[in-house]
Amino acid sequence: MxxxxxxxxxxxxxxxxxxxxxxxxxxxxxxxxxxxxxxxxxxxxxxxxxxxxxxxxxxxxxxxxxxxxxxxxxxxxxxxxxxxxxxxxxxxxxxxxxxxxxxSGYLDNTAxxxxxxxGSVLGVxxxxxxxxxxxxxxxxxxxxxxxxxxxxxxxxxxxxxxLTHDQLSQLLLVYIGTAADIVEFFEAFKEDEVRYNKMLCLVILGIWSLSLLQFSIVLTAARARRDQSGLVPRVTTYKSSDNKVGCCQADVFGIMISIVLQDAPFLVLRMLLIFQYRVLSYTNMFFTSKNTLVIVLLIYRLVVVQLEKRDERNNAYSLAASQSFDSRSLRSYRTVDSGLSSESRDSKSRLAHDLSVSSNGFNDVENSKPTHIKLQRTTVARTLSLDDLDSNF
Structure with missing residues (x-):
């Protein structure tokens, strides 16, 4: 197949x-x-x-x-x-x-x-x-x-x-964690203050429906919480343009959607149950603490992402400035070289010709001399050329 x-x-x-x-x-x-x-x-x-x-x-x-x-x-x-x-x-x-x-039928709660x-077809x-x-x-x-x-x-x-296989596996792991949080959210229906309060039930259903939208946005689940598991180390690159959605980075977008669609509404409702309706059960207190910790970690992650983005931008500016400086230096050297007088160029040519003739006339002697003498002659030739260049300024 x-x-x-x-x-x-x-x-x-x-x-x-x-x-x-x-x-x-x-x-x-x-x-x-x-x-x-x-x-x-x-x-x-x-x-x-x-x-x-x-x-x-x-x-x-x-x-x-x-x-x-x-x-x-x-x-x-x-x-x-x-x-x-x-x-x-x-x-x-x-x-x-x-x-x-x-x-009695209305009260029937049997399984x-x-x-x-x-209907029936041919008596069946x-x-x-x-x-x-x-x-x-x-x-x-x-x-x-x-x-x-x-x-x-x-x-x-x-x-x-x-999606890559790595992204898909992380996405499924995050989906499992998100689904567990949503199942825990329905524990609120076990509280008597909620079971018989129509307004609270409608609010819970609304928040539950809102949280389910995360599953239709692939970016949210893949980017928002994958770093919390510590399964795969984050690799930072300077090509941040490939990691953007609209005006924001993918990480920023995912974290904000996760906070807005799930963690913040869950925390607000549970705090409402604690302070307004005096629901002080163990499960409600535990999940309230959990949601608070998750939001703090997501905000911390958001700050870290912004700091990394700023460092990447500063590094990009430094690299661009260095490249611009090198190009300006090269253009300046070419401008100086093109501005030399014709006499300076002729003198440089004569000096090079004399050195060439001298070298050809003493090839045997030159070959027998030590290496350091050859280097001295080359250094003297370069010094004369530089002195000639300075005299023309």
Whole structure:
């Protein structure tokens, strides 16, 4: 199998996995709510199909360099479904807590399989059945964690495009760390102050959705945190123009996106839980300290990158100034040489001719003389030539 065919197969397999997870998420939402309007969320899968055709036709299955549109469209198909499921469960918890009269089916929280009846063909009943018995809350957590797992697995299977193998391996390691932070972020839902507060739940879902955008930006994950692991030493070069995106260096851009999309929002929310809602649990205090330390390290890294950039710029200016000085010195020498009088040039020619004749007349004697006498004669000739040059000034 050729490399191009294998690239296309890998691209198609990943998009099929994305589409399957999106369909299961929408299906679960329909089973819970029995509202057929939620099937309109599947239109995002049509965008995924269109994106696959464009990528396969224009790029031969290879991914784009800085942005991964297939991951972004995948998030568009799954994230809204999880939002609606979380809001549905939130309303259900609030109603149960307030002892509102409801049907027994509404209160049912037993583990159920996921089934769908497609009708009958020639007397045969067609049904899709996923034999996994989970409660409603477990289904949501499973879909959320499958989302992160497929983002990591999909990035590993997708053609690497312009990424090197070293960059891809570092990218996957950073994806795993980022996914672990996001999973830890959902630990906030276990706090009673959060589980029954609709505003806090919506804020958490919003921050969670914002943090997922990192997976669609290849630059952010590759540049922002790879130096924290210490796996690969950083090599500094003076060709900084190859390492820029827009107006900023790639490292600066990645660090800023990482802080804005994940670490800063996570820290703000956890500090809000501590100081406003008095959530002083061990997990919340630990993760708050962790986010604070990560932000401090990222800011320190940002300062180091800026200092390195300044040193590179100063070195480049020094090299350019040195080259300019050498070129000006050469031009000055040529100007002085061209400004010599004709008499000086004639005298230099006569002196060189006399030395040549003298040397030809005493070849045998010259060959028998020691080497230091030859060097003395050469030195005298050069001194006479320089004295003649100085006399013309």
């Amino acid at each position: 050729s490399a191009s065919v294998l690239t296309i197969v890998r691209a198609v397999i990943v998009r099929l996995l994305f589409a399957a997870h999106g369909i299961v998420s929408i299906w679960r939402l329909f089973v819970v709510t029995q509202d057929t309007r939620y099937w309109y969320l599947a239109t995002a899968l049509g965008l995924l199909f269109t994106e696959a055709l464009v990528t396969l036709g224009k790029k031969g299955g290879k991914e784009w360099k800085w942005f991964c549109p297939s991951v972004f469209i995948y998030l568009l198909s799954v994230v809204p479904s999880i939002w609606f499921l979380e809001i549905y469960e939130l309303d259900r918890r609030i109603l149960v807590r307030e002892n509102v009269t409801m049907s 159920k399989d996921l089934k769908a009846t497609l 009943q067609l049904e899709i059945h996923i034999p996994i018995s989970l409660t409603s809350d477990e289904w949501i957590r499973t879909l959320e964690q499958l989302l992160l797992l497929l983002l990591i697995l999909g990035r590993g299977i997708l053609p690497k495009g312009k």
